[in-house]
Amino acid sequence: MVSPMNITNITRRFALGATALGIVSLAATTAAAQLRVVTSTTDLYDIARSVGGDRITAAHIGEGYEDPHFVQPKPSFILKLRNADVWAYVGLDLELGWMPLLLNGARNQRINAGAPGHINVSTVIPVLDANQAVDRSQGDVHPLGNPHYWLDPENARRIAALFRDRLSQLDPENAAVYSANHDVWVARLAAAAQAWQSDLDTMKDKPVVAWHTSWRYFAAYTGLRIVGFMEPKPGVPPSASHLAGLIATIKQTGAKVIIMEPFYDRRTADKVARETGATVIVVPPSVGGTKDVGDYIALMRHDIGMVAAAVR
Amino acid sequence: MTWLSTLVVFLVSAQPAPCLSQALPRHALSRVATGQADARLPAPDRRAPTNPSTAQPVSQGAPNARLIPDVSLVGDLIADLSPNGATQEDGTRLGVREIELALQAAVDPSFRGDVFIGFSDAEGVGIEQAFMTATSLPWQLEMRLGRFLAPVGKQNITHRHDLHTVDHALITQRVLGEEGLKGTGVWLGRIFAPFGFYQELIVTATERLGEAPEDLVTAEPTSRDLGDLAYSARLRNYWDLSNASNVEVSGSVLTGLRERPAVQPQGDINAVAMRQTTYGADVTFRWRPPQQGLYRSFILQAEYLAQLNEGGVFGLPEGPVEPTVLADVAGYYIFGRYQVSRRGYLGARFDTLDDPEFDGERTTAWSAYYQFYPSEFSKIITKFERVSPTGLTAFNRFVLQATFALGPHKPHPF
Numbered sequence: 001m002v003s004p005m006n007i008t009n010i011t012r013r014f015a016l017g018a019t020a021l022g023i024v025s026l027a028a029t030t031a032a033a034q035l036r037v038v039t040s041t042t043d044l045y046d047i048a049r050s051v052g053g054d055r056i057t058a059a060h061i062g063e064g065y066e067d068p069h070f071v072q073p074k075p076s077f078i079l080k081l082r083n084a085d086v087w088a089y090v091g092l093d094l095e096l097g098w099m100p101l102l103l104n105g106a107r108n109q110r111i112n113a114g115a116p117g118h119i120n121v122s123t124v125i126p127v128l129d130a131n132q133a134v135d136r137s138q139g140d141v142h143p144l145g146n147p148h149y150w151l152d153p154e155n156a157r158r159i160a161a162l163f164r165d166r167l168s169q170l171d172p173e174n175a176a177v178y179s180a181n182h183d184v185w186v187a188r189l190a191a192a193a194q195a196w197q198s199d200l201d202t203m204k205d206k207p208v209v210a211w212h213t214s215w216r217y218f219a220a221y222t223g224l225r226i227v228g229f230m231e232p233k234p235g236v237p238p239s240a241s242h243l244a245g246l247i248a249t250i251k252q253t254g255a256k257v258i259i260m261e262p263f264y265d266r267r268t269a270d271k272v273a274r275e276t277g278a279t280v281i282v283v284p285p286s287v288g289g290t291k292d293v294g295d296y297i298a299l300m301r302h303d304i305g306m307v308a309a310a311v312r
Numbered sequence: 313m314t315w316l317s318t319l320v321v322f323l324v325s326a327q328p329a330p331c332l333s334q335a336l337p338r339h340a341l342s343r344v345a346t347g348q349a350d351a352r353l354p355a356p357d358r359r360a361p362t363n364p365s366t367a368q369p370v371s372q373g374a375p376n377a378r379l380i381p382d383v384s385l386v387g388d389l390i391a392d393l394s395p396n397g398a399t400q401e402d403g404t405r406l407g408v409r410e411i412e413l414a415l416q417a418a419v420d421p422s423f424r425g426d427v428f429i430g431f432s433d434a435e436g437v438g439i440e441q442a443f444m445t446a447t448s449l450p451w452q453l454e455m456r457l458g459r460f461l462a463p464v465g466k467q468n469i470t471h472r473h474d475l476h477t478v479d480h481a482l483i484t485q486r487v488l489g490e491e492g493l494k495g496t497g498v499w500l501g502r503i504f505a506p507f508g509f510y511q512e513l514i515v516t517a518t519e520r521l522g523e524a525p526e527d528l529v530t531a532e533p534t535s536r537d538l539g540d541l542a543y544s545a546r547l548r549n550y551w552d553l554s555n556a557s558n559v560e561v562s563g564s565v566l567t568g569l570r571e572r573p574a575v576q577p578q579g580d581i582n583a584v585a586m587r588q589t590t591y592g593a594d595v596t597f598r599w600r601p602p603q604q605g606l607y608r609s610f611i612l613q614a615e616y617l618a619q620l621n622e623g624g625v626f627g628l629p630e631g632p633v634e635p636t637v638l639a640d641v642a643g644y645y646i647f648g649r650y651q652v653s654r655r656g657y658l659g660a661r662f663d664t665l666d667d668p669e670f671d672g673e674r675t676t677a678w679s680a681y682y683q684f685y686p687s688e689f690s691k692i693i694t695k696f697e698r699v700s701p702t703g704l705t706a707f708n709r710f711v712l713q714a715t716f717a718l719g720p721h722k723p724h725p726f
Contacts, residue, residue, distance in 0.1 A: 063555075065602060071602075072598075075550040078503060106503075235687070263605070
């Protein structure tokens, strides 16, 4: 027979258990209330994280030291996307080689094209190299324009504004937080830009060679003058005849620097450098491209400082 | 070659104009312009782009007012330079093995459509795949209705022109067909991760096993009863071992009825529908460090397939028409490929199986490959293979393959 005391104890334990369960459920609800943002690149990841703060969880697919055109569409990425609320990507066909497999595999209606959680970031960017008649004889071209726009801080500011607006649309309760985070980040970026002003003065109109067209936006922002590319056409490895012409161009223009990403084979660039006296610098194009560029502002500070020192 | 000229005319007329982003929606322009007006960063004098004429704000996304589907084409060309005559199915040394035309687009908010039509000199025109995929099912289910490559084994779900080798492995060819096994029916797939890693279960129900033979007639259609349809299941398991390496281990089973010639035909009935069941297991290891991935990668893959025929382990059915005995088939392959440069890959494969083409005797084969990719849209493979059937003279095969792709950029197969 159950005594009244036991009933009280049981009731108390039940109440404690229910309370504990409620706390756990509340915590789970709070965690679930965070928007789950997945981005294609580390740069978008960092900007989203800066705007979203603790109101979102963020993850990225590509690494900063990886060619974003050739990310492996691993099934583990599908798991990341399966429960995402937001999928943000560079667009302009940069991720065309892998994104469709991941999105189709994830079967997540919240992030499919047309859904509020599907963010093609390039829609707010003034794109370079668009509106050109192209075909594949010109290499691995992007018919919609050059997708490497994040290397211009002005575009980064547009990206931040886009995240502020879209996160606010998806999560109106935290709109004020997103707006405040955005303003803080933009102010940090502006302050950093003031600090690297003298480097920009150094770089203005300096001739350089780049490996790929990925530095077009960086050049537009810094005033660098790209006089040639290591690739004869986008995505096509350098040929001997192209390199001969490039060496002549470097000597003619006085370019002192060859800029390349960490995922290309620098032996070819070194060969050109030996022929011309130019300096090869391996510049990270994305957040996490090297260990010391852990966020977007650090990336731009690092890259601008590195190139300025090389062309000085 | 009338079909080819018709195809070319169709492709030319169907391709969208190259300047896809010229006709911009006004709202997109104004949105971007608004963003520009709020400039807070210094150095406005450095804002001038390298080529100002190309730096106008544009919206991404090609206007496709006529809703033309993506049209793409893959050409698969073969040169068979084997020393003792051609070893191709159609007996030619130089041939267009296949032209595959793909039409792909969203059908409506609920379905996507994918159609692949194959053209070849040997087989004429055929529907390779044609399926609609439901895109908004609950529980993240994927459903396909139509004809598709059967999800049995690892190689069979890859188009032949996308293989790392010129042909499917010998065991795949013998068990599932030279071009792989297709089925017409329903496909259901679901991803889950109860143990923290990626798993996917795919089940299918299709009209029959492979293509219907034209010269074999059974008393009843092989799909008379629902239980006599062909059914398959495949479970994929995937793990990331590190940032650079991963492994996939999968298992498959396929069962259905297939016509088998009768010992003594009775009237028009010259075949008996007999159950055939195929089991498969495969493992794939991949290594590709993200930073060096443009130049270095490695794949090691092995696959085992066993086909059991009723009358073998299942026992012969009782009936008025006696079927011929069909031996069971089992075998495997091991394939490895190492990337030696940005464009070049070296590969090798070992095959062994109880070969029905050589009276069920054991056949082994070694093959070596060099793949060269001038770009993402073309590929040249050289293959040398030495095939050693038991009790027969070994023979060599030397085959060159060139493939090219036209149309929109396709995702890279994984």
